[in-house]
Amino acid sequence: MESMILEIEKVTDNIFAVVDRSTIGNVAAFVLPSKIAVIDSGMNIPLVKKFREHVEKESNKKTEILILTHFHGDHIFGNQVFSDCRIIATKPLADRMTESLETDWTEEKLEQWKQEAEDPSMLEELEITLPNETFDEEMQIKDKNITLQIKRTGGHTEGSTYVYCPEYKALVAGDNLFIKRYPWGGDKTADPDKWIDTLEEYLSLEIDYFIPGHGSISTKEEVQEFLDYLRKVKQLIQDMNAKGKNKEEILKACHEIEFYPPSREESKKMTLERWYEVWGQQ
Template identity: 40%
Template sequence: MGYEKVKDNIYFYTDPNFYDVVAGAIELPTKLVMIDTGINLIEIKEFREWVEKTTGKKFEILFITHFHGDHSFGNQVFSDCRIISPEIHLEYMKMLKEHFTPENIKKEQSRLKDPRALEGMEITLPTETFEWQFEIQDGDVKVIIKHTGGHTSDSSYVYCPNYKVLFAGDNLFVNSYPYGGHSSCNPETWLEVYREFLTLDVETIVPGHGPVTDKSYIEKEITFMEDFKETLKELASKGVAEEEILEECFQKFLPPQETDNEDDVPFRTSTVKRWYDHWVKGEE
């Protein structure tokens, strides 16, 4: 585990055992806000204790950027807090709750490098929902959570203009490819979200995976995704068969890396397929 104070009022947690997934905290004048909860209950509890001790304040609010387990499995560590999410996120979390029987949790656990990570895990649902935007104000500090879609249809970001910080969730992967294989991934919306990020008054951008970055990284990601889209469309317009397009884009944009484990290839493949389905076949 790694955790650090990134700058005044901003705390960062990352899990090198699971694709450098990120969670973080914002210190407001009277309370703490948590964003995402990782996939390792023991570590996220330690992080909570460390931030509370460092700041002398208590966590009162948890925002979840999207339903994927690597961002929401640790929710129960914050079950005494208000847990706030978009309405559609609650629907996905209810499905997770149904899916993750003790047997399925065991299976999930066997995939993880730290076998203690999900000991005693229970999917914990949001306690309050909103549709598109939610704000909290504490003294003169404001935090905005905005539901945008993109990576998944429930994806949201958290923005604090006072501290010039953005928590992008999985609408931003730093130093790894942008996984977009979920059936509700909308890569065109994702591009719009990147452009929206550029309009925010931020100096510090915390991604869903990887190290903290800034706007220059967003520009690179826009170029990558635009290039991907153009290549898909161009090949399709020449009448190239779907199978060949998928293979060519896979090799050009998402070739397997030496550091991959065997689980990664299907995730990459599903990303290419989902983006093809959206951009070429016009599926929503």
């Protein structure tokens, strides 16, 4: 089946990633001097296992760390593949995962997800695996001469986090970065102002490789393109709001701003409504 084909991108000798949608959310790995750190675990358990095995074989090192960028299922449903590792996340992320076990991830709802999946084997053995280590705002992992800077910024979700390796000049952004596709920003904790701040922060760092939550590995130009879109939406909402336009008129105008098409129109609608909730009140 197509969804069981795994294309692993070797970005450099020390950076590997899956960005071909096979794991739904992107998965990345930094090979450190003595160990491997994986960022996000995707949503295709058999393929994430293969990814781990491949990077370990290529590097002759063991995966010891999994870092999560946010709590959405397409980035954490492969966590069980790393149950023997340190699974690191922000406290808000861990709290949302625990909360979701009682709401969105009940046994009944997970069974429905499995049945509706493009390939049911993606989630066949799913066992929700929670983080075993949390932090509040920032954390650093040092392995000999290599550093991983982990920082919670918010934006896409309250707990959204990036992982930056200055020595490798690479950053894994999670869903604060969508490349050549429409972003999902409809989470109840999404904060588009923090999202803009986060993208500006990315652009201030020395980075050659941006690994997004969805889309291909990118450069500063593509990050700037996404940032410009967010700024346009904010400006339009605030300008029209100041002129006394109603919500329906403003959302219609926002919808017409040219950008990449969404995977589902409903997703774009919910995203713009959330941004209006924030920017329409300023």
